[in-house]
Amino acid sequence: MSNFIEDIIESDLSEGKVKSIVTRFPPEPNGYLHIGHVKSICLNYYGTAVKYGGKFKLRFDDTNPAKEDDEFVRSIVDDVKWLGVDTSNVLFASDYFDKMYECAVKLIKKGKAYVDDMNAEEIRLTRGTLTEPGVESKNRNRPIEESLKLFDDMKNGLVADGALILRAKIDMASPNINMRDPIIYRVVHEAHHRQGDKWCIYPMYDFAHPIEDAIEGITHSICTLEFEDHRPLYDWIVRECEFVNPPHQYEFARLSIKRTIMSKRYLKKLVDTGAVDGWDDPRMPTIAGLRRRGYTPSSLRDFCEKIGVSKANSEVETGLLESCIRDELNANAPRAMAVLDPIKLIIVNRDDNFSEELDFEINPTAEGSGTRKITLSNELYIERSDFEVVPPPKFKRLTLDGMVRLKGAYIIKAVGYEMDGDKVTCVKAEIVEGTKSGQDNSGIKVKGVIHWVDAKTSVDVEARMYDYLLLDTEEKMDFSERMNPDSLKVMQAKAEKYLSLAKGGQSFQFLRQGYFCRDIKEEKLVYNLVVSLKDSYKK
Numbered sequence: 001m002s003n004f005i006e007d008i009i010e011s012d013l014s015e016g017k018v019k020s021i022v023t024r025f026p027p028e029p030n031g032y033l034h035i036g037h038v039k040s041i042c043l044n045y046y047g048t049a050v051k052y053g054g055k056f057k058l059r060f061d062d063t064n065p066a067k068e069d070d071e072f073v074r075s076i077v078d079d080v081k082w083l084g085v086d087t088s089n090v091l092f093a094s095d096y097f098d099k100m101y102e103c104a105v106k107l108i109k110k111g112k113a114y115v116d117d118m119n120a121e122e123i124r125l126t127r128g129t130l131t132e133p134g135v136e137s138k139n140r141n142r143p144i145e146e147s148l149k150l151f152d153d154m155k156n157g158l159v160a161d162g163a164l165i166l167r168a169k170i171d172m173a174s175p176n177i178n179m180r181d182p183i184i185y186r187v188v189h190e191a192h193h194r195q196g197d198k199w200c201i202y203p204m205y206d207f208a209h210p211i212e213d214a215i216e217g218i219t220h221s222i223c224t225l226e227f228e229d230h231r232p233l234y235d236w237i238v239r240e241c242e243f244v245n246p247p248h249q250y251e252f253a254r255l256s257i258k259r260t261i262m263s264k265r266y267l268k269k270l271v272d273t274g275a276v277d278g279w280d281d282p283r284m285p286t287i288a289g290l291r292r293r294g295y296t297p298s299s300l301r302d303f304c305e306k307i308g309v310s311k312a313n314s315e316v317e318t319g320l321l322e323s324c325i326r327d328e329l330n331a332n333a334p335r336a337m338a339v340l341d342p343i344k345l346i347i348v349n350r351d352d353n354f355s356e357e358l359d360f361e362i363n364p365t366a367e368g369s370g371t372r373k374i375t376l377s378n379e380l381y382i383e384r385s386d387f388e389v390v391p392p393p394k395f396k397r398l399t400l401d402g403m404v405r406l407k408g409a410y411i412i413k414a415v416g417y418e419m420d421g422d423k424v425t426c427v428k429a430e431i432v433e434g435t436k437s438g439q440d441n442s443g444i445k446v447k448g449v450i451h452w453v454d455a456k457t458s459v460d461v462e463a464r465m466y467d468y469l470l471l472d473t474e475e476k477m478d479f480s481e482r483m484n485p486d487s488l489k490v491m492q493a494k495a496e497k498y499l500s501l502a503k504g505g506q507s508f509q510f511l512r513q514g515y516f517c518r519d520i521k522e523e524k525l526v527y528n529l530v531v532s533l534k535d536s537y538k539k
């Protein structure tokens with residue numbers, strides 16, 4: 001099924017309105033990209049430019065010197081590239097400042113723009129409301145020559161911040177408030193991350209964006225729905241600046257995900273206040289965070305395909321994103337054993353010299369993935385929760401005198417345990433003879449299979465268990481009141497040695513525990529929980 005953007009493009013192509021399509025992704029470098037931006041990138045790149053054999057441009061919308069930074073430029077290029085997009089040709093809106101300035105002068109000369117001296121408060125008070133027209137400024141009809149001179153003064157650094165502005169002269173009575181003589185240039189005495197001190201006037205977004213699109217020959221300028229009411233202004237700017245083959249703007253619904261912060265401004269607040277450990281904290285919905293968590297480019301693209309593109313805003317379930325990476329890892333990730341909350345288990349009917357190599361299936365869902373060897377000795381680790389002195393009803397794991405199978409190894413029977421206070425510290429068990437996996441002809445049936453690690457060859461692993469950053473609240477509370485105090489739990493786990501050989505970014509299924517990805521940043525052995533095994537994550 002095609003989406004409405006594809007319908008528009010297909011008819012534009014077949015009617016010959018455009019020869020080939022050109023799209024763009026225009027981030028402002030004022031933060032790291034998040035999953036919402038992934039939706040936009042997938043639509044502008046894979047969903048349109050690639051699909052219709054057109055061109056795609058990554059263009060930084062760097063027209064506001066106060067909030068922008070080179071660190072953000074670098075992170076954005078990295079993230080876009082990681083998603084698989086060709087980033088060989090990165091563009092910057094600030095490279096068009098000369099052209100934007102010329103456009104502004106052109107508008108003044110045409111009597112379509114004027115210099116005004118209203119401050120922000122006065123602009124607000126004279127803008128009118130949805131039911132009342134705005135009030136025209138006393139400077140609205142100032143002679144063209146005078147506006148040209150004042151605009152020149154603004155450009156030449158003779159005017160203080162906020163003292164003068166350039167406004168488009170459109171219609172103060174327009175039912176669309178965006179058309180009531182919007183500001184198009186303002187004075188900001190601040191150095192720009194690329195232009196340095198060359199400029200002290202900067203264009204407003206609504207003026208700059210259509211010009212950027214027009215200069216680059218963008219055919220379909222796709223943005224989110226909040227800009228629908230700005231479209232008449234977009235069209236006015238490209239028309240009055242006399243661009244031939246002007247671009248057109250189309251709006252789609254932005255991505256919102258339950259319990260997920262989707263705004264660079266708020267994400268920056270989390271970083272700046274230390275609520276998270278940087279932009280790439282694995283709990284963050286940033287591309288950098290998702291990547292560190294263990295998400296792959298293909299899982300994010302799969303997610304974007306599943307959510308589709310529409311004109312109706314809605315909130316996506318968090319489970320949908322998780323299911324995309326879970327399905328991928330279920331198919332691809334090697335299996336491994338790690339004990340997250342370990343207690344010792346001693347095999348009492350084997351001595352200290354006992355050592356066996358066992359075959360362990362790498363991935364039962366991937367045909368031909370084969371087996372690898374794991375070791376078994378008389379000292380193991382098992383999960384604390386897999387042994388109960390007083391088992392609850394229907395407990396299928398190990399109890400005193402009960403039996404359970406050690407995954408890929410033998411059936412064992414618990415014959416004793418040691419305690420320290422009310423905590424079990426060690427379980428004693430016997431191997432039941434003749435029950436080796438694959439060669440078991442004992443006829444013994446056990447209800448439970450537990451994972452384990454050979455204590456003599458195990459490695460220490462820090463397992464970082466993540467939960468959502470935000471609590472699941474009904475009321476619309478401020479994010480700061482919704483922070484989940486338990487979004488990170490650190491476990492000192494024991495794992496097979498094999499897991500210490502993995503590279504950063506490699507993911508595994510820890511049997512019975514979930515999917516884990518080796519951290520890409522930490523030197524020590526850290527594994528991040530990517531996603532649980534089943535969709536039982538919603539607590």
Ligand code: ATP
Binds near residue numbers: 029222223
């Ligand atoms: P934020 O509020 O998070 O800073 P933004 O829209 O201000 O987002 P930009 O850098 O201006 O961030 O966005 C670049 C592009 O990404 C824009 O075209 C914008 O429409 C798109 N975009 C931003 N957020 C979303 C989202 N949640 N879903 C889909 N597209 C988005």
Ligand code: MG
Binds near residue numbers: 028
């Ligand atoms: Mg923005």
